[in-house]
Amino acid sequence: MNAIIFSAVWGVVMMFGGLIAKNKTTVTYLAIAGLLVLTGVNLLHSCGSWVIKVDTHETLHFDSMGLYFNTIAFVSTLLYVLLSGKDIERAGVHVAEYYALIFFVLCGVSILTSFNGLLMLFLGIEIMSIPLYILTGADKKNLKSNEASLKYFLMGSFSTGIMLMGIALIYGATGNFGINIGPNSAAGTGLGFRPSFLEVGGLLLLFVAMSFKVSAAPFHFWTPDVYDGAPSVFTSFMATIVKSAGFYAFIKLMDVRTAILGDSWLIVLPLVIFSTLLIGNITAVFQQSVKRMLAYSSIAQAGFMLFALYGTSVMSKEGLILYAFSYSIATIGLFAILIRLKDYSLDGFNGLAAQHPMVAFSAAVFLLSLAGIPLTAGFFAKYYMLAAAVKAGGILWLVIAAVLLAAVSVYYYFRVIQSMYFKTGTPEWTSPAGKSFAWTLLLLAALLIYAGLFPTAVLKFIYF
Amino acid sequence: MISAILILLPLITGAVSFAIRSSEAARRLSFFSALITLGVAIGALLPSNASILALDLPWLPVMGSRFALSMDGMSKMLCLLTALSFPVIFLASFRQSFRMPGAFYGWMLLSQAGLMGVFLAADALLFYFFWELALIPVYFLCSTWGGERRIAVTIKFFLYTFIGSLLMLAGIIYLSFQMPTTSFSISDITQAAVNSPNNTLLFFLFFIAFAIKMPVFPLHTWQPEAYEESPSPVTMVMSGVMVKMGIYAVIRWLLPLFPSVAEQYASIIIAFAVAGMLYASLIAMQQNNLRRLIAYSSIAHIGLMAAALFTSHAGATQGVMLQMFSHGVNVIGLWILADAIEKITGTRQLNEMGGLARKAPRLAILLVVMGLANVALPLTNAFVGEFMMFNGLFHFNWVVAAAAGISIILAAVYTLRMIEKVLYGSPANSDLPIADLSPNITWALVVLVALVLIGGIYPQPLIDLTKDTVEALTLKK
Numbered sequence: 001m002n003a004i005i006f007s008a009v010w011g012v013v014m015m016f017g018g019l020i021a022k023n024k025t026t027v028t029y030l031a032i033a034g035l036l037v038l039t040g041v042n043l044l045h046s047c048g049s050w051v052i053k054v055d056t057h058e059t060l061h062f063d064s065m066g067l068y069f070n071t072i073a074f075v076s077t078l079l080y081v082l083l084s085g086k087d088i089e090r091a092g093v094h095v096a097e098y099y100a101l102i103f104f105v106l107c108g109v110s111i112l113t114s115f116n117g118l119l120m121l122f123l124g125i126e127i128m129s130i131p132l133y134i135l136t137g138a139d140k141k142n143l144k145s146n147e148a149s150l151k152y153f154l155m156g157s158f159s160t161g162i163m164l165m166g167i168a169l170i171y172g173a174t175g176n177f178g179i180n181i182g183p184n185s186a187a188g189t190g191l192g193f194r195p196s197f198l199e200v201g202g203l204l205l206l207f208v209a210m211s212f213k214v215s216a217a218p219f220h221f222w223t224p225d226v227y228d229g230a231p232s233v234f235t236s237f238m239a240t241i242v243k244s245a246g247f248y249a250f251i252k253l254m255d256v257r258t259a260i261l262g263d264s265w266l267i268v269l270p271l272v273i274f275s276t277l278l279i280g281n282i283t284a285v286f287q288q289s290v291k292r293m294l295a296y297s298s299i300a301q302a303g304f305m306l307f308a309l310y311g312t313s314v315m316s317k318e319g320l321i322l323y324a325f326s327y328s329i330a331t332i333g334l335f336a337i338l339i340r341l342k343d344y345s346l347d348g349f350n351g352l353a354a355q356h357p358m359v360a361f362s363a364a365v366f367l368l369s370l371a372g373i374p375l376t377a378g379f380f381a382k383y384y385m386l387a388a389a390v391k392a393g394g395i396l397w398l399v400i401a402a403v404l405l406a407a408v409s410v411y412y413y414f415r416v417i418q419s420m421y422f423k424t425g426t427p428e429w430t431s432p433a434g435k436s437f438a439w440t441l442l443l444l445a446a447l448l449i450y451a452g453l454f455p456t457a458v459l460k461f462i463y464f
Numbered sequence: 465m466i467s468a469i470l471i472l473l474p475l476i477t478g479a480v481s482f483a484i485r486s487s488e489a490a491r492r493l494s495f496f497s498a499l500i501t502l503g504v505a506i507g508a509l510l511p512s513n514a515s516i517l518a519l520d521l522p523w524l525p526v527m528g529s530r531f532a533l534s535m536d537g538m539s540k541m542l543c544l545l546t547a548l549s550f551p552v553i554f555l556a557s558f559r560q561s562f563r564m565p566g567a568f569y570g571w572m573l574l575s576q577a578g579l580m581g582v583f584l585a586a587d588a589l590l591f592y593f594f595w596e597l598a599l600i601p602v603y604f605l606c607s608t609w610g611g612e613r614r615i616a617v618t619i620k621f622f623l624y625t626f627i628g629s630l631l632m633l634a635g636i637i638y639l640s641f642q643m644p645t646t647s648f649s650i651s652d653i654t655q656a657a658v659n660s661p662n663n664t665l666l667f668f669l670f671f672i673a674f675a676i677k678m679p680v681f682p683l684h685t686w687q688p689e690a691y692e693e694s695p696s697p698v699t700m701v702m703s704g705v706m707v708k709m710g711i712y713a714v715i716r717w718l719l720p721l722f723p724s725v726a727e728q729y730a731s732i733i734i735a736f737a738v739a740g741m742l743y744a745s746l747i748a749m750q751q752n753n754l755r756r757l758i759a760y761s762s763i764a765h766i767g768l769m770a771a772a773l774f775t776s777h778a779g780a781t782q783g784v785m786l787q788m789f790s791h792g793v794n795v796i797g798l799w800i801l802a803d804a805i806e807k808i809t810g811t812r813q814l815n816e817m818g819g820l821a822r823k824a825p826r827l828a829i830l831l832v833v834m835g836l837a838n839v840a841l842p843l844t845n846a847f848v849g850e851f852m853m854f855n856g857l858f859h860f861n862w863v864v865a866a867a868a869g870i871s872i873i874l875a876a877v878y879t880l881r882m883i884e885k886v887l888y889g890s891p892a893n894s895d896l897p898i899a900d901l902s903p904n905i906t907w908a909l910v911v912l913v914a915l916v917l918i919g920g921i922y923p924q925p926l927i928d929l930t931k932d933t934v935e936a937l938t939l940k941k
Contacts, residue, residue, distance in 0.1 A: 403630035
């Protein structure tokens, strides 16, 4: 509750802060302060002390895992602002508004990690999405940004409509918005009880809408254009924190409900996972622009995160948290470097290692982690996902397909490493990489390596 | 405890080496580190109880994975080979200077740490970790310091091996969940594999990973290019030690895990391996490029080992043990010589060489000895191992043994042809200033030649060392 209220309040504070603060840097500091406090109050909630209590009639339910996910999301945002704050200031004129919108997104994230009813799920998704439509179009004079914003908005509203339809159907079938399945079906699934058509239909519509939000194939078509068109700073935010939160909500939603779908679920899900992995990985291979490559690779990574839907086990949730952590950190770091480069193509990275060894080393660690190479957090993230799937059903063919496609991803991630290390050139920067920037990147890389050696170090905080 | 030192020593010195800027300092540090590692590896041979050698620490308790290392005869021998080859390689490349020397020697030592880990790990997940750790340094070494086509060639090599190891990972994950409590220890994994329903599929998941690494025909296509484009010290590591990872893994993991499937598919795998031997030998005969010739000859030798492994004949397995060590020694010697020849004559093409015997007598003698060891002449180290492997193959099926025998004859043809083209005839380019081998290379080769002769005359110590592994494997059947 702390996080929901505080993030909403601080969003408003940021909006008015823009009127008072004349200096853009001051606004960034204000946002950093807000994020620190936000993380703090969320941690307080995790410890159970100093909690604002609002009676939500059990439409919100806070558990340690959701709160820990909040912490990861806030810390990632903090790191993101530390790394790319200067670039947010440069994205347009209304800096304070951008930060305000980011805080509103975080408010949506905290609702999504704690919803206990479909209505709250809907509210969370909307609160998270609407600021993003605006942020996508932040570069007002750029046609591509406008196009992306409009496309995102139209597609997004469409999927929201589908979601609402699904919620209505489920409400019609069960008579309540509760996330837990109705007493009839709960008792009956084991006894060969067939859930009503309305309930299954509603759940499928919800599945489609959520797949759209996390850009799972075949609902992924908006992703490359939106990620490519949006100002790079906001792409970084969208592709990491927002996406992970969408996944968390997705899993929370499907956790109890997969029983309703029965065996048909085990046909739908593998197909969605396989096509997401296939489309994301294969298309990423052909991209020349690193930004677009990362957009497609984010689809591919979503394919891996979908594995968490397989298991109702604790392992899949832990795995998702680990995945969200490693994927967000690596992608934020990579984007922070990318934003500052003039040339987004692969050639723009040529010779980075000779010019900025520390930056190049961190970028290499990020790429290795995304590719899932051992000794980085990405390896254990992928490991947990596959293990959760094997544990749940043992569909070996899908696991084999996934690892083969992970090998494809090595090809395009390593092309960036090749450019940085083995080709000569001098990258041009829009804003030069300073010492503090390089050290922050190195800190992120060290985090990934540490989590790659001891993944349990990241996870044990769930239960503290 | 000792096993941990074998991994940590190169790991730490390797990490330190990255910070060094001076070429001289990096070279000395790595050489001394490699020498100390060699001392430790020799120390591990002394009779002692298992607790001094092994190590078992909790690593990832949630997943049931432990940092478990153990050392049996085969591990000791391969650790010794790894520990021995690095100082020799460093010694042979003492006069070469590399761009960013600290990073070069750092990566080399890290790959040594990875190799040691592969040969020592007694936990499947840990094994997978080290398997990759040995690969990644090589990726950076080849891509940074390699030849002209290095980037394309290295990514091909990397993807090949990475696909293989990911398939293995899928297999490991699947197996680890077949037990009531998740575990990766070698005994639990073996238990799970024996009872698992998807045996055949799992067998091939593991086998493909190992077959790519060895490499077995038709998964060998990454190898000649990678050997040609890599910097010579890396080529030596790859062909001398790294390919043994594949063979080692078959003996340590594949055969104990899936004995019945291995027997079922033995004839097909042996057929492929022998076909690969003939194919590689025929190509080696046509080669005009010295490095490619050695690469294909190496494929042929590995093919014989792969075939012998699946005969389920104790003698043949013992022969593979011997041959793993001998092949490592011989092929490193050949690469050192090939590198020296290339430096002296300035070319890799055999038809542009000739007449070196008169101008470089030391090189000539050493090349002939190494060449004869490559042909497995009696009194050289390769003879004993090859003889035992042939014996096993013959027991399996005489047609296969005959086909493999042809490839041994072909080995003599291409090796002697290579010696003739390099050493005799009239010098193709007579105005080149010709120098003989430098002292450091001579010493490195003298060490190897001594090993060739000792192994040829008195191989019993190696047989005694690895007997326990062979017996354990035969007992399982």
